[in-house]
């Protein structure tokens with residue numbers, strides 16, 4: 001069964017004065033998938049380490065699982081599955097030996113262990129590779145072994161720290177889809193860290209955007225994209241076009257329209273398959289930077305002037 005995890009007023013400081021996390025309260029509902037998103041050093045791994053029991057919060061902070069205080073409970077008693085940044089498989093064990101490790105440690109009988117490992121091999125699509133040495137696997141297969149190893153003891157909470165960090169874009173995307181399907185089946189409360197906003201949006205029921213040890217916004221991917229709390233969040237989860245003052249819009253709020261009231265000059269365009277991404281220099285007083293627009297069909301050449309209409313309902317008023 002999955003659990004509801006709560007970080008209550010958790011901060012994390014170091015003797016050198018660094019504050020990896022300012023006092024933070026965050027809830028992770030039973031069975032939900034949360035993406036922790038933010039720039040390098042913002043406190044994502046720290047948040048996971050507090051949940052795992054690998055780090056203690058500063059005085060006053062508590063970690064609760066289903067309402068029970070587990071702040072003093074060591075990592076091995078928390079019933080957590082983890083795949084951490086730079087995870088390491090055991091090189092002297094084959095695939096099945098890696099996946100079964102956590103079960104062995106817990107003294108699960110051999111027959112039960114074998115059955116569970118077989119189930120994990122099937123779930124992570126590694127059938128037939130149980131006796132393969134881990135140094136004879138592809139990057140994506142290794143990643144799946146790490147995931148299977150974390151899942152085998154049936155954790156109630158799954159923590160993934162950039163699980164696809166080391167993989168190329170295509171493989172990432174394939175594994176992302178697999179993980180989404182797997183999580184939908186297992187319904188384990190999952191918290192995963194990513195730098196990649198597309199990954200966060202695709203996998204998370206909830207997205208938590210962090211900066212400098214603080215949570216800036218927490219919400220559904222749709223809510224965070226459509227109503228970002230400020231400019232940083234807005235830019236982190238997508239592209240913002242500046243309209244002047246505190247007014248911004250997403251690329252899809254602008255469309256070519258000869259009767260439109262806004263204009264811009266095409267700077268450059270990038271063909272991306274289904275659409276072309278166009279960068280414009282806005283010709284609107286007060287608008288800073290470039291605008292980005294996604295167009296299907298024919299694309300005006302660089303240097304040409306475009307007249308645009310704005311969906312005024314989609315204007316975002318964002319504080320700095």
Ligand SMILES: Nc1ncnc2c1ncn2[C@@H]1O[C@H](COP(=O)(O)OP(=O)(O)OP(=O)(O)O)[C@@H](O)[C@H]1O
Nearest residue numbers: 014016018019020039040041042043044045046047
């Ligand atoms: N032992 C430590 N002593 C001092 N500062 C530390 C220590 N461990 C982490 N930090 C600092 O705490 C902050 C948060 O680190 P954390 O590892 O949580 O970041 P992150 O969001 O996971 O970054 P990344 O995306 O690069 O993995 C960073 O500024 C980091 O330098």
Ligand SMILES: [Mg+2]
Nearest residue numbers: 044045046085
């Ligand atoms: Mg990290």
